[in-house]
Amino acid sequence: MRRISGSKLLADNERGMVLVVSLLVMAVLAVLGTAAVMTTTTDLKITSNYTQNKKAFYNADAGVERVIAYLRANTVNYPTGNTPTTISVSCPTGFNFNTSVNLNYVSSNTYKFQMTGTGANNVSKTIETHIRKVPLYPQEADGAVAMYGGGPEVAFKTGGGGGYAIDGHDYPVPADPNCNGSSCDTTATALPAKPGLFTVMTPTLSGNDTAHLGGVPTQTLGASRETEFNNFVEMVLASSSNATPLYQSTLGTRANPAVTVIPNGTTLNATANGAGIIIVDDGGSLQINGNFCFEGLVILRGSGRVFGSGTANIYGSLVTIGHLSKLIDLTGSINLFYSSAALANLANIDELSQIQRTAWRVVL
Incomplete structure (x- = not known):
């Protein structure tokens, strides 16, 4: 029977251990790589959603300004009770908001309406705005x-x-x-x-x-x-x-x-x-x-x-x-x-x- 020396056994064991460690390292790297890709993809999605949410918000805010500009420039029958007044405005190219809002009565000379703006991927934001008609003439008579x-x-x-x-x-x-x-x-x-x-x-x-x-x-x-x-x-x-x-x-x-x-x-x-x-x-x-x-x-x-x-x-x-x-x-x-x-x-x-x-x- 051939005798195997102890040093050769030790070398073979070391080579086996190196292989196992290498495989483990490769597996870990693969997992880390996959995780990195997934994290990057998730980050990109989050960034994209955040960007589109901001875009939707700014579109809604632009729509609010459009309605206020319309109210300042046009004669409007403001509501006095539970029946709202419908206001229709145009949406300029490059913006995306609804062009019709309901103006609701809140209290004397105070009203509210909701405006929705949209971004990509059906992302939307709705802003509720309260406005007030501030008189430019003197208020409160001192007498007849x-x-x-x-x-x-x-x-x-x-x-x-x-x-x-x-x-x-x-x-x-x-x-x-x-x-x-x-x-x-x-x-x-x-x-x-x-x-x-x-x-x-x-x-x-x-x-x-x-x-x-x-x-x-x-x-x-x-x-x-x-x-x-x-x-x-x-x-x-x-x-x-x-x-x-x-x-x-x-x-x-x-x-x-x-x-x-x-x-x-x-x-x-x-x-x-x-x-x-x-x-x-x-x-x-x-x-x-x-x-x-x-x-x-x-x-x-x-x-x-x-x-x-x-x-x-x-x-x-x-x-x-x-x-x-x-x-x-x-x-x-x-x-x-x-x-x-x-x-x-x-x-x-x-x-x-x-x-x-x-x-x-x-x-x-």
Whole structure:
């Protein structure tokens, strides 16, 4: 029998061990390689999904901006209850978002809508956006009549009949915007009242103010808002150079309230009912003949005046600014009644509202 030396056995064993170790190393490397490939593939997928999610989000945000731009540039019937208003916009080339959204009512002058943007591989993001119509005109009437200039004076009828000529109790607007004569008369509600006459200095009152001045209180003194109202008038007048000025020369209606400016040297004959804002500038006149009913805000600047032999109900508020002395003559048949409903309708003058995004969130 041939004898095998111990050194040869040891060498053979070492070679076998090397083979086993080599195979194990190769197996480990193969596993690591496969894992690396899988990890890289997964990373690529994650990166791709992240990129497409970002793209979908940015598309949705672009759609939101498109809707806001539409609201700023167009006349829209904003919802007032549970029935939404549908807004349709176009989607520019290179973007991908839905072109129709439902504008829902949240609260006064606040609305919300959802916009969905998409990326590749059916990736989508939906953003819910809250917007608010911010009025550009002065808010919160100080009274049925507010005289912010100097030397305020009001002349009332001397007799006791005829009821209030100035009243700060809250009146509803007439049921029919085209009412005439006594059908334009309404009865004050139980809503919170305003002062009848608000002035910044003690006014001179003549006639029977006890019988013809109402409100809570009937008359009060307070801080001037003359600068605020004057800045508003200047903003409106400065728009004359715009392609579409903020004002017109005719009266608006309840359905389409507008800003009407009566400039210096001009007289507007009030022969039909109206709604919105009337600015009677220094040297201008609003003449009332026959029956007239107006809903909204009337601003008399400087020597601007309201006069005439007709019968008029002005629901909302009348403001005077820019004078050292001012007489409001109510010895005829002009009545000035505070009305929150008439003033609330000013929000429908789209040109005097600025659309702002107030909040947003990703919902899907």
